[in-house]
Amino acid sequence: MEMVKSILRILQFLLVLLTTSLIGNVIATNISGAGSAQSAINFVMFVCALSWITVIYGIVTHFVSTLSIPIVALALDSSATLFTFIGAVVLAAKLQAVNCANLGRKPSDYIVFGSANDEKRCREIQAGTVFLWFLFASFAASLFFLLRELRRNGSSVSRPSMSQISSQMGV
Numbered sequence: 001m002e003m004v005k006s007i008l009r010i011l012q013f014l015l016v017l018l019t020t021s022l023i024g025n026v027i028a029t030n031i032s033g034a035g036s037a038q039s040a041i042n043f044v045m046f047v048c049a050l051s052w053i054t055v056i057y058g059i060v061t062h063f064v065s066t067l068s069i070p071i072v073a074l075a076l077d078s079s080a081t082l083f084t085f086i087g088a089v090v091l092a093a094k095l096q097a098v099n100c101a102n103l104g105r106k107p108s109d110y111i112v113f114g115s116a117n118d119e120k121r122c123r124e125i126q127a128g129t130v131f132l133w134f135l136f137a138s139f140a141a142s143l144f145f146l147l148r149e150l151r152r153n154g155s156s157v158s159r160p161s162m163s164q165i166s167s168q169m170g171v
Helices: 001-030 035-063 069-097 118-153 161-167
Strands: none
Touching: 001 035, 001 118, 035 069, 035 118, 069 118
16 A cells, blocks of 8 residues: 555656746747636646645655645545646636647637747646546545545544443443
8 A cells, every 4th residue: 555655746846847847948938928828827826836845745755754735635635636637627618629730720819828839738738638637546545545534544533432422421
């Protein structure tokens, strides 16, 4: 079980690294992109930053278990899963199914317009979308294992046992 969680965290690290570099390059080469396109790209960069925090916390707590706080891990993994899903949907919806070599019939506010090389920007956004979907799947798997572990070990709020209840009632 620990091996699977380690592999997931390493995979998440690589996917966040790739997604951050692709989306960062899209932002860096922006000349005059449409406002709605830039807001979608900026949101995906926010998702990458949140993913970095989650992945680094997960890796650190994997090696130094005394730093592990289950509710923090649950909050980080849940928010990373949710925001990664939202970011992947937004980017896929803005990009649509497109042939990057033929961008002739797209509107002027299309997400790939706004750099010196629109075809390159299109391919970077396509690759970023794919890596974002894989990142979502890996965060969902990590969240599954975390929830399973929390259910097995019990939550931080414990319920009283029957003997405690009967002793309090004077029975």
